Amino acid sequence: MSLLIEYLVSGIAIGCTLALVGSGLVAVFRVTRVINFAAGTFSVVAAFLTASALQTWHLPHGLAEAMGVAVGLGLGLGVGAVALGRRGLSPISALVITFGLAIACYAGELLLWGDLPQSYPGVPGTLTVGKLFIQDQNLLIIGVTLAIFAGIWLFFNRTYLGKGMTACADNPMAAEMMGIDVRRMGLWAFGMGGLLGGIAGVLLAPIQPMTFSSDVNLAIGGFAAAVFGNLMSLDLALLGGIVLGVAESLVAGYFQASYESIVALAVMIAVMTWRAIQRRDQSDVEDRPPAPAAATGGARALWVRVALPLFGIAAALAIPLGLNQSNLTVYITMCLYAVITIGLSLLMGFAGQISAGQAAFMAIGAYTAALLSLHGWPPLLAFLAAPVVSGLFAALIGIPVLRMRANYLAFATMAIQLMLVALLSNIPALGGSTGLVSIPNFGIGSWQIQSLRGYAWLSVAVAVIILFLSRNLIASRPGRALRALATSEVAAESVGVHVMRFKVVVFAISAAYAGLAGAIYAFFMGAITPDGFSLLLSLEFLVMVIVGGLGTLAGPLVGTALLVILNQVLNTLGTQPGMPAYMPEVLSYAVYGCTLVVVLIAFPHGLVPFFSGQFRRWFGRQQQAPTAKPVPGAPVDVEPQRQSWG
Amino acid sequence: MALLEVRDLVVQYGQAVALDGVRLEVQPGELVTLVGPNGAGKTTLVKTLAGVLRPVRGTVQIHGRAGFVPEGRQLFSELSVEDNLLLGAWRVRSHRPPLDLVYEIFPQLRSMAHRRAGTLSGGQQQMVAVGRALMGDPQLLVVDELSLGLAPVVVKEIVQQITRIREKTNLALLLIEQNVRLAFAWCERAYVIEGGRIVAEGATKALAEQPAIYEAFLGGRGGAAQ
Numbered sequence: 001m002s003l004l005i006e007y008l009v010s011g012i013a014i015g016c017t018l019a020l021v022g023s024g025l026v027a028v029f030r031v032t033r034v035i036n037f038a039a040g041t042f043s044v045v046a047a048f049l050t051a052s053a054l055q056t057w058h059l060p061h062g063l064a065e066a067m068g069v070a071v072g073l074g075l076g077l078g079v080g081a082v083a084l085g086r087r088g089l090s091p092i093s094a095l096v097i098t099f100g101l102a103i104a105c106y107a108g109e110l111l112l113w114g115d116l117p118q119s120y121p122g123v124p125g126t127l128t129v130g131k132l133f134i135q136d137q138n139l140l141i142i143g144v145t146l147a148i149f150a151g152i153w154l155f156f157n158r159t160y161l162g163k164g165m166t167a168c169a170d171n172p173m174a175a176e177m178m179g180i181d182v183r184r185m186g187l188w189a190f191g192m193g194g195l196l197g198g199i200a201g202v203l204l205a206p207i208q209p210m211t212f213s214s215d216v217n218l219a220i221g222g223f224a225a226a227v228f229g230n231l232m233s234l235d236l237a238l239l240g241g242i243v244l245g246v247a248e249s250l251v252a253g254y255f256q257a258s259y260e261s262i263v264a265l266a267v268m269i270a271v272m273t274w275r276a277i278q279r280r281d282q283s284d285v286e287d288r289p290p291a292p293a294a295a296t297g298g299a300r301a302l303w304v305r306v307a308l309p310l311f312g313i314a315a316a317l318a319i320p321l322g323l324n325q326s327n328l329t330v331y332i333t334m335c336l337y338a339v340i341t342i343g344l345s346l347l348m349g350f351a352g353q354i355s356a357g358q359a360a361f362m363a364i365g366a367y368t369a370a371l372l373s374l375h376g377w378p379p380l381l382a383f384l385a386a387p388v389v390s391g392l393f394a395a396l397i398g399i400p401v402l403r404m405r406a407n408y409l410a411f412a413t414m415a416i417q418l419m420l421v422a423l424l425s426n427i428p429a430l431g432g433s434t435g436l437v438s439i440p441n442f443g444i445g446s447w448q449i450q451s452l453r454g455y456a457w458l459s460v461a462v463a464v465i466i467l468f469l470s471r472n473l474i475a476s477r478p479g480r481a482l483r484a485l486a487t488s489e490v491a492a493e494s495v496g497v498h499v500m501r502f503k504v505v506v507f508a509i510s511a512a513y514a515g516l517a518g519a520i521y522a523f524f525m526g527a528i529t530p531d532g533f534s535l536l537l538s539l540e541f542l543v544m545v546i547v548g549g550l551g552t553l554a555g556p557l558v559g560t561a562l563l564v565i566l567n568q569v570l571n572t573l574g575t576q577p578g579m580p581a582y583m584p585e586v587l588s589y590a591v592y593g594c595t596l597v598v599v600l601i602a603f604p605h606g607l608v609p610f611f612s613g614q615f616r617r618w619f620g621r622q623q624q625a626p627t628a629k630p631v632p633g634a635p636v637d638v639e640p641q642r643q644s645w646g
Numbered sequence: 647m648a649l650l651e652v653r654d655l656v657v658q659y660g661q662a663v664a665l666d667g668v669r670l671e672v673q674p675g676e677l678v679t680l681v682g683p684n685g686a687g688k689t690t691l692v693k694t695l696a697g698v699l700r701p702v703r704g705t706v707q708i709h710g711r712a713g714f715v716p717e718g719r720q721l722f723s724e725l726s727v728e729d730n731l732l733l734g735a736w737r738v739r740s741h742r743p744p745l746d747l748v749y750e751i752f753p754q755l756r757s758m759a760h761r762r763a764g765t766l767s768g769g770q771q772q773m774v775a776v777g778r779a780l781m782g783d784p785q786l787l788v789v790d791e792l793s794l795g796l797a798p799v800v801v802k803e804i805v806q807q808i809t810r811i812r813e814k815t816n817l818a819l820l821l822i823e824q825n826v827r828l829a830f831a832w833c834e835r836a837y838v839i840e841g842g843r844i845v846a847e848g849a850t851k852a853l854a855e856q857p858a859i860y861e862a863f864l865g866g867r868g869g870a871a872q
């Protein structure tokens with residue numbers, strides 16, 4: 001009994017820190033409609049800095065914590081400045097920028113503090129009531145959190161400044177007309193997010209040591225808490241945080257600590273489902289995706305439509321003939337990743353949703369194919385089952401999550417990503433952390449693929465088929481509906497497109513593509529481990545698509561090719577002698593994170609649309625000018641004097 | 647000195663030119679209307695005056711305070727009516743904003759002070775939008791599409807209330823209106839904008855007699871709707 005109460009108290013304390021992170025998310029969302037992925041980063045950096053201040057520089061308590069919180073605030077302002085820096089950036093692009101920054105911060109954290117967990121003593125002492133022992137730190141956390149929540153609640157609901165900030169997201173244009181500096185308010189909101197996240201981190205580190213990657217769990221937990229209040233209401237976020245914290249603490253106490261993210265995900269999904277059932281009437285917070293780059297132009301010369309693709313296919317099929325073993329592996333990887341990124345590009349470009357967990361769907365496909373064929377299924381059937389399972393799983397998640405208009409899928413998929421890796425490593429039947437081995441080769445009947453070159457041809461064939469399927473999908477009637485969806489949800493709804501259903505379908509398709517690639521990967525590798533499907537891989541897919549360009553088919557191909565090559569270079573660099581073991585990771589995080597940010601700010605529609613636009617401009621095809629199209633959902637009108645990016 | 651002076655204003659959306667060398671003036675206390683077909687650039691001008699859009703070239707000078715009623719009302723729909731009104735005074739940061747003044751002009755709003763603005767009817771929302779613009783104690787009121795979607799009686803009421811305020815203060819008005827008949831009857835001077843350029847200007851009486859303008863805006867069904 002007393003154990004239960006202790007779990008409850010520590011759960012409430014941890015929940016309070018999640019609620020603090022969540023309140024930071026709410027502050028940013030209320031003012032800017034941006035979902036801030038870097039919310040957990042503020043906490044981690046603040047906690048790390050406090051640890052250094054206490055243990056390395058021997059500063060007194062109080063000062064050290066204050067420094068940590070101040071750094072959180074500064075980081076919040078910095079992230080805000082970058083995410084809101086460009087006028088007319090859509091909330092979804094800003095979301096990806098915060099994600100990129102969070103990832104780039106990983107690199108900094110690893111370099112400065114290494115990969116060991118950091119902690120420091122909090123308030124010493126325990127409160128003893130009978131046989132009950134409650135750490136004073138827990139009580140401190142609960143007290144501080146309640147005070148802060150009261151403060152920010154009053155700020156947003158009772159002060160003029162707070163109302164002015166809320167008005168910014170409610171109607172940015174009108175706010176500007178009233179003379180409210182929308183971007184400055186947004187910046188302050190990010191500062192507030194940094195401050196709140198910093199406080200959470202500084203309070204949490206004494207009871208829960210932190211590593212550089214704790215921020216993902218914190219951000220997911222904070223998000224799940226904030227979802228209770230639809231990212232708008234502070235009191236519900238506090239309640240959500242506490243429910244979540246208690247649930248996690250009970251699960252960790254009675255089952256296993258690594259299931260934390262599963263709890264967060266389960267709670268998140270449950271809340272969203274409940275909200276989705278509730279809602280239907282009121283206009284939810286709306287968030288429209290960036291318009292995809294102009295669709296494939298109308299009448300093109302015959303040679304462009306027929307000869308060029310044929311030539312491309314022939315070349316793609318011929319390439320394996322000229323490659324040696326290690327280059328063949330790279331080539332296969334490229335083809336498989338291309339299949340995944342084409343799906344992600346559809347999802348991002350047309351449904352305006354972001355998945356930070358495509359590697360998880362790849363894993364589902366890979367494990368499905370591997371398990372089935374290990375249990376004696378013919379490889380072909382196992383291969384075909386993989387995309388089905390991945391797609392169904394995605395649809396199941398997507399139905400509640402995609403009902404919410406705002407971009408909740410990003411967090412949900414990230415939670416899936418973490419959960420899946422944790423689950424796979426913990427289930428003996430799935431091979432635990434050593435994964436599955438001696439997966440048979442792919443084959444049909446008695447014919448089997450025996451060589452790398454054979455897998456290269458299989459991969460390239462699948463990639464080509466997927467490419468054509470997707471092309472036809474875009475050109476079809478549902479495809480046109482998708483484009484309507486990408487331009488305006490309300491408009492799409494009014495011409496009778498069932499927005500939610502389409503989003504779910506696109507999400508399922510993208511997951512199915514990932515599952516298909518995963519299946520080939522499993523056969524080709526012969527062995528798979530959970531670590532092969534990390535968050536980093538999901539991040540890579542995201543970078544590939546954004547670099548290449550959303551809503552196009554050429555974009556992901558180019559992005560994939562560039563990134564796979566870049567990856568080789570980074571690996572070579574990171575494994576130089578004398579480098580710490582985490583160096584390749586540092587490099588990848590830094591490069592991918594920065595790439596996301598730079599590309600989104602400099603080429604918001606990706607490289608391929610940008611360069612094809614330039615190409616057309618230079619070579620004088622007059623019919624161009626996809627100019628003047630404001631990014632829908634942009635906080636303010638496009639800055640008129642700015643050259644458009646088309 | 648003119649209250650509002652717009653000189654050679656050029657505003658673009660990307661490459662598309664929406665305003666091309668617009669000049670316009672409003673004197674203190676003057677009633678001016680700006681008319682033109684759909685897509686002529688009227689709303690663009692208002693947004694530029696309000697500082698939402700930045701001009702590529704040219705200047706906007708406002709020697710005094712301006713209040714804006716944006717096209718389509720644009721209330722803060724999640725905030726209460728009263729908060730909407732209060733935020734209208736953001737520029738002046740007044741500690742005793744003239745809430746009562748607005749409630750005097752639009753008495754029905756008083757009972758709705760704590761309702762979410764998004765739940766009001768169109769006409770009521772327009773009243774809030776006008777009230778919000780008046781909260782900053784403006785010398786110039788810029789109204790984009792006063793009568794859009796409103797019943798004639800409501801328009802009449804709002805016009806009457808604005809006229810009443812003008813009896814007490816020297817409020818100038820820049821009115822953008824599709825109902826040109828109403829606009830010309832009310833205002834002293836008019837500008838006609840087409841394709842981002844001012845194509846005619848002058849006293850409304852004189853303009854109304856020009857055949858081309860009569861044809862385009864006042865003849866036929868142009869003003870007969872109300």
Ligand SMILES: Nc1ncnc2c1ncn2[C@@H]1O[C@H](COP(=O)(O)OP(=O)(O)OP(=O)(O)O)[C@@H](O)[C@H]1O
Binds near residue numbers: 684
């Ligand atoms: N955000 C925008 N991005 C690109 N073009 C725009 C944008 N807003 C307006 N335009 C274009 O600029 C031109 C002027 O538009 P504006 O809204 O100023 O017209 P208006 O005179 O107010 O028309 P209406 O009477 O229909 O309200 C139009 O051709 C319009 O299509």
Ligand SMILES: [Mg+2]
Binds near residue numbers: 688689690717790
């Ligand atoms: Mg207009």
